Structure formats: C-alpha cells, structure tokens
Amino acid sequence: MPGAKDIAETRSEEGSTGFPDFGDSIDPPTFEQILEMDDDEDEREFSKSIVYGFFEQAEGTFTKMETSLANGDLAQLSSLGHFLKGSSATLGLTKVKDSCEKIQHFGAKKDETGTVDEADDQVCLQRIKDTLVDVKAEYSEAEKLLKKFYHDPS
Template identity: 75%
Template sequence: MPDTTHRHEEDRSEEGSVGLPDLGDSIDAMTFEQILEMDDDEDEREFSRSIVFGFFEQAEQTFEKMDDALEKKDLATLSSLGHFLKGSSATLGLTKVKDSCEKIQHYGQLKDEAGTADEPDEEKCLGLIKETLVAVKEEYAEVEKVLKKFYAS
C-alpha cells in the first residue's frame, strides 16, 4: 500500500497540484504535471511511467552516441543528437538537461552557447561540447534519481 501520510501537506503547498513531491529545480513541475494528468490511475501511473522510463533509455543511448561522435570530432552528429535530446527532455520539463542539450546543438553548429554568434574554431567547440556533456550527464543523473524515487513511492 502506498505511503500517503505526507502527501496531504504537499497538496496544500502547491496550488492545483496532484500532490507532487518536490521535484527540485531541475524539473519544471507544471510541464511534468501535464504528463501526469494523462495517467488513468494515479497509483499505477502507467502512461507517464512508460514515457519517463522510455526517456531514460533514450537519453543513455544518446549519451553513448555523443561520446562516440565526440571521439570522432563529428560536430554535425553532436548537434543533431543535442537537438534530439533537447526535444524529449523539454517534453518532460527537464529544464537543465534541455538547456545543456541546446548548448551542445549550438556548439555542434559552430555557434556560441546561445546559437546567435559564429564560433569558427572547431577545437574550441569540441572542448565546449566535452564540458557540457559532463555537466548534462550529471544533470540527467540527478533527474533520473528524483524521478525513479517518484515512481517507486
């Protein structure tokens, strides 16, 4: 039987909330709640669980591909993978992961972090991608832990 003793306090702390635990500042609660609202059963959460765990699998495969592309100094592939993961992380409201993936997308296009100015130095862009990839993996590990805890309760 799920533990609901502390759930009521959380209901009061967030207006209109479905009783979400504090997801931290790496997850946009409003966006994530929209996915939770599609669940038929709040205890089972089959729909959102399948999306979230599908994302974990997708992210881990994408990180492996990014590591390979980085080794090959393949900026176009890195940009494309960054773009791909940016979209799926945005859907779940994983804001930090999304932002880092967007940076990788831009660096892969030989642009600056915001994608507004050209950065013609390929080695510099590869170095920035390498740094951002380390950061995004840490951000991902953090949200994975939070979400796995959410689905375990």
C-alpha cells in the same frame, strides 16, 4: 525527513495529484501535464512509460554523443543535442534541456546561445565535452528524483 514532508504537503495542497517537489531539476507544470495523462494515479503507467522511455533515450544519446565526440562529428552532436533537447523539454527537465541546447549550438559551431559563430572545431568539441559532463550530472539528478517518484528502488 524533509523530503517526505514535502511530498505530503504538496499532496495536501494539491488535492490529489501528489506532485512532489523536484526542485529546479524538473519544471512542475510541464511534468505534471504528463502526469495528468495517467489513467491511474497509483500506477502511473503512461507517464512512467514516457519517463523510462526518456531514460533509455537519454542514456543512448549520451553514448552516441561520446562516440561522435571521439569522431569529432559536430553535426551529429548538434543533432543529438537537438534530439535530447526535445525529449527533456517535453518532460520538463529544464536543466538537461538547456545543456542539450548548448550542445546543439556548439555542434552547429556557434556559441552557447546560438547567435555567434565559432569557427574553431576544437573549441566547439571541447565545449561540448564540458557540457556533456554537466548534462550527465543534471540528468542523473533528475533521474534519481524521477525514479524516487516512481518508487523505483534502483
């Protein structure tokens, strides 16, 4: 029960918020400031709506990315990457955010840091394809943690 222990400890140190240990998937301060917006720390209505909104958004975006990938639409991919980057950054999902940023750069025909141009579309597409796999894994990890946090059995 290391997980339960972590939660308990965090709670006691924290005092009231009960912020769990999400490891490096989620940036605590960023996520916590969303939790701070909750009126009720038991219901967590607001943050939950944000988080679940993000789930929908992310899954929708992944689908779109797949489509764009099939179409070879780099610009769209870059835009989608940017879009999801904003959301994940807001929630503090740092890993997802970083991967989305890469996709954004790849879609803009750059390398993953966004500084070097990459002329070959196919290379970019392939990179996006790889990154997409990563980001999905990172996303599902974060999703699992978050759903656990919100006591969502699913």
